[in-house]
Amino acid sequence: MSDLPTTSRSHVQDCLKTAHDSGLTNVHIENKHLLSNEY
């Protein structure tokens, strides 16, 4: 999967909000230093 970009900040923020909206109360982001603005 070396042809894929690094996960973007907007991707993870959208997923974080979605996880909260789905009812979870304890959601975290790890590996923040890897996040990109590639898409």
Added chain:
Amino acid sequence: MSADELADWVDERTACICYFGGDPTPQLPHAIRASRLALEKTGNRILRICWETNGSMSSGVLRQMAELSMKSGGCIKFDLKTYSEELNIALTGVTNKRTFENFAYLAQMRNERTDPPFLIASTLLVPGYVDVEEVRNLARFIASCGTDIPYVLLAFHPSR
């Protein structure tokens, strides 16, 4: 290295054994034996047995892992890669049905010990594959098992 030899590496400074990266499932009989030996060696001192896994093991082995972590104060970090079975097969070559069954089994144990958490879910956000819809379905599944279960979203990097 035998299980006995691995357990012998535990000394007075060792507070945790964490089995991770690659998945410990293919070596679980060895890891379980080493963990039991290490716990026997440490007696009443804290030695947490922790795992990071894709959760694809048989239910009998899972019960042994869970018992070790629960009794020792350790945790199981459980990788939920995808909700879609088709996508899981595309990415890993296998179904995720057992993964969900195993996660649900662990979730019903978690209230036996809440601090530190016994069960943690995680998902790697692979661009183009694991999108918001996948996370929504995974989060709903986790929430159906317990809304307080910790959920970790991981950034993907193509070289790691």
